[in-house]
Amino acid sequence: MTVTANLVWPASLQKLLPDLNMRQPVALYAHINTDSFLLASQINVPALRYGDFQLDSLSGRFNI
Numbered sequence: 608m609t610v611t612a613n614l615v616w617p618a619s620l621q622k623l624l625p626d627l628n629m630r631q632p633v634a635l636y637a638h639i640n641t642d643s644f645l646l647a648s649q650i651n652v653p654a655l656r657y658g659d660f661q662l663d664s665l666s667g668r669f670n671i
Contacts, residue, residue: 610637626658646671 613632621627630653637648652665 608639608641610639611635624657626656628656630654 611625612635615632616624616629618632627656633651634651635648637646639646645656646669648669648671650665651656651671652662655662
């Protein structure tokens with residue numbers, strides 16, 4: 608089974624973390640092997656800003 612998601616920070620939650628600014632969605636890809644219950648996932652954050660802290664890009668792979 609494969610899951611693909613694009614996560615955005617909605618305006619309705621902006622009051623929770625007013626300094627968080629995500630101009631592009633976070634991309635999440637995951638594949639679950641149902642026979643062995645192994646999870647392989649990848650996350651890509653193209654740009655993120657929280658107050659004075661700024662990331663231009665971040666990506667990671669996780670295998671469980």
